[in-house]
Amino acid sequence: EDQVTQSPEALRLQEGESSSxxxxxxxxxxxxxxxxxxxxxxxxxxxxxxxxxxxxxxKERLKATLTKKESFLHITAPKPExxxxxxxxxxxxxxxxxxxxxxxxxxxxx
Amino acid sequence: xxxxxxxxxxKIIEKRQSVAFWCNPISGHATLYxxxxxxxxxxxxxxxxxxxxxxxxxxxxxxxxxxxxxxxxDSTLKIQPAKLEDSAVYLCASSLAVGAVGTQxxxxxxxxxxL
Numbered sequence: 001e002d003q004v005t006q007s008p009e010a011l012r013l014q015e016g017e018s019s020s021x022x023x024x025x026x027x028x029x030x031x032x033x034x035x036x037x038x039x040x041x042x043x044x045x046x047x048x049x050x051x052x053x054x055x056x057x058x059k060e061r062l063k064a065t066l067t068k069k070e071s072f073l074h075i076t077a078p079k080p081e082x083x084x085x086x087x088x089x090x091x092x093x094x095x096x097x098x099x100x101x102x103x104x105x106x107x108x109x110x
Numbered sequence: 111x112x113x114x115x116x117x118x119x120x121k122i123i124e125k126r127q128s129v130a131f132w133c134n135p136i137s138g139h140a141t142l143y144x145x146x147x148x149x150x151x152x153x154x155x156x157x158x159x160x161x162x163x164x165x166x167x168x169x170x171x172x173x174x175x176x177x178x179x180x181x182x183x184d185s186t187l188k189i190q191p192a193k194l195e196d197s198a199v200y201l202c203a204s205s206l207a208v209g210a211v212g213t214q215x216x217x218x219x220x221x222x223x224x225l
Binding site: 087 | 141152154158214217219
């Protein structure tokens with residue numbers, strides 16, 4: 001069974017304090033790994049798709065990386081507006097559904 | 111480009127009542143998904159449609175949940191009768207791709223509280 005585990009469950013940082021969120025996964029053949037951002041009261045917002053080990057993608061202060069067992073979402077010099085829940089999901093080969101982790105709730109204090 | 115639309119945004123019902131949610135996907139998107147998100151958890155797929163047909167409904171509690179997608183566009187998800195544990199956010203998503211990796215775009219969700 002495909003599984004995704006995210007850590008930590010919650011993370012509180014000061015503005016400008018860089019850190020990383022972890023997403024560990026087991027899947028029967030990875031088709032894609034997705035990162036989403038979810039603000040309170042809203043649906044998940046797409047950030048990145050990673051397809052193979054070694055791949056990296058960047059968007060503003062966020063950089064996502066992928067290995068054969070895990071993905072990291074690095075946040076550099078975060079701002080309060082980066083506060084949100086970050087969700088990781090995998091799509092297995094031969095499937096279209098996403099299997100999500102439980103998310104990491106990130107809070108950036110000014 | 112308009113996003114995924116969902117209504118209502120909020121719903122409060124008593125247990126054993128019925129409720130229906132509506133979703134309008136992004137124009138041209140062939141695949142539509144309904145997810146259930148319980149507080150503090152990630153979304154869990156309930157049902158996936160490709161055009162009019164059901165692709166995956168393995169996690170849909172079929173004794174109380176039903177869904178349809180008429181004419182391959184809009185979709186409705188119904189719960190009858192509702193239980194307390196159905197309190198959750200119901201998210202609709204759509205994607206353009208068929209049979210390949212495709213980014214799923216989510217609507218704002220319908221927040222259901224069952225009392």
